[in-house]
Amino acid sequence: MMKRMIPLNLLLGLSILATGNAAAQTEALQEYSLPGMNVTALGYEKSNLETPADVTVYSGEELKKTGANDVANALKYKAGVYFTQMGPHDQSFITGNSTLSLRGIKGGTLVLINGVPASFNNVSHLDMMNLDTVEKVEVVKGGGAVLYGSEAYGGVINVITKNEYKNSLHIAAGNKGQRDYSAAIGAGKMGITLERNEMGETGILTQKQGTKTINGVKVPYYTGFGDSKKDHLGVNYKFDDKLSFNYMFDKKKYTIDYLGADNSKLQHFDYDDREHFAQLHFNDQNGFDATAYYNERIIRNPDYYIVRPDNLEWERSDHKNYGADFKKxxxxxxxxxxxxxxTKRELYVDENQKFASFGNSSSALKPYARFGSYSLNGYSFYGQYDRKLSEATDVVLSMREDLIRSDAGNYNAFLPQLQILTKLDQENSLYAN
Known part of the structure; x- marks a missing residue:
């Protein structure tokens, strides 16, 4: 069975959720999904057909059938998911970030891991998350701001990790220095996953970008990627049926080279990005759910001219967010x-020492600069009432109050939402938001 979304051009944004036989479509357009329950759209478990939102649930095994090893590269094949990158191995110039969004809304897609926000300033690295750790991914297209805040006005991607792992080992190799190693270990209450991906140098990838002054001589330059590595460690421990702990460490290290026409290196950049995600989750199976979390992202960006490797330009930033969520x-x-x-708290600091003159190997360094620490405290209260008016019709009234206190200013936001859904039959439903 599959779930198909057919939008109607009505002012209320009515949509039909249809479930039909996959054989009714051509093989090229098949999209498989779990027909059962989701927990992301309404904050509690409910069937997709009874949910007034465009929800698609993909199992980890289904995502592996795309041939991808990570969440981002598997989701990019799915309808309504936009994925951008500038180079092989999901590299991008300078920032090192690939981008994943729903409905093409930049900065409006909230990424969750087990229901906990996992984005840093709208940047999330699902290209670093191994599918071996994934139980399922729930994708909600459309606004989820009432339950999750304004970051979710384009949609929500919730990655739900496994509680148990099967023992496995994977080794693969290809050209251009491609290497892929991964292992999953199940040991009773504990599960561990390990992965490393590597890519070699690409050489020149771009047209002429301009000129750089090297030892007083103007030289045309081009751009390419050097060696790159991505590492992943996942640890899950289940204390009992109520309490569990999950930790993930992700690291990506890219190199970017400015090259001469003969492929010689003129300037070298390193991009080192490390992320920590830790969660302690409690669920008493009677409707009470609580999660405490700590996330941190540390970035290091040094670069230098090949003719002056001792003259190092650099930037360092550290972004932390931690908090807790309680619901009943x-x-x-x-x-x-x-x-x-x-409740959540975010902290950000950036420090750097840049070249005084752009594109000149003889440039001196500017004085050391530091920005921050900047901080933000957020407090949110939310509620939802779901009423079954008949066997076919449900109405859902939701509301959220956000209180934000930050160095950039304070604001409050009240977000209400009304949803109505009617099941037409066992395979179709009609809803309005």
Missing amino acids: VWQNDKDKVLLGFN
Whole structure:
């Protein structure tokens, strides 16, 4: 079975969610998804057909069938998911970031890992997350701001990790220095995943970019990527049926070279990005759910001219966010009530020492500069009432109050939402937001 979205051009944004036989479509357009339950769209478990949102659920095994090893490169084949990169191995010049978004809305896609925000300033590195760690991915297209805040106005991608791992080992090699090593280890209550991906030098990839002054002589330059590596470590420990701990470490190290016409190196950049994600999750199976988390991203960007390797330009930044989320669900045959509260703190600092003159190997360095630390505290209260009006029709009223206190200023935001859904039959439903 599959779930198909057919939008109608109505002012209320009505949409039909259809479930049909995959054989009814051509092989090239097949999209497989789990027909069952999702937890992301409404904050509690509900079937896709009864959810007033465009939700698609992909199992980790389904995503592996794309041939990709990581979440981002598997999702890029799915309808409505936009993925951009500038070079092989998901490299991009200077920033090193590939971009994943829903419905083409830049900066409006919230990435979650087990329901916890995993983005740093709208940047998330799902290209570093091995599919061996993934149980399923729930993709909600459209605004999710009431439950998740304004970062989710384009949609939500929630990666749900496995509680248990099967023992496995994978080794692969290709040309251009491509290497891929991964292992998964299941040991009772603990699971561990390890991965390394490597790529060799590409040589010149661009047209002429301009000129650089090397020892007083203007030289045309081009751009290419040098060696690159991506490392991943995942650890999961299940204390019991209620309490679990999850930790992930991701590291990507890219090199970028400015090259002469003869492929000789003129200037060399390193990009070192390290991310830590730690979560402690409690669920009592009776509607109470609590998560405490700590995320950190550390970036190092040194570069130098080949003729003056001792004259080093550099930048370092550190971005931390940590917090907790608590929610409780009460339900009976006709009603569901969700109440929640979350709090978070973000810290950011950047320091650097740049060349005084751009594109000149003889340039001196500017004085040391530091920006921050900048901080932000956020507090959110949210609630939701889900009422079954009949066997076919549900109405959902949601609201959220955000209180933001930061060095850049303070603001409050109240976000209400009304949703109505009617099941037309066992395979179709009609909803309005």
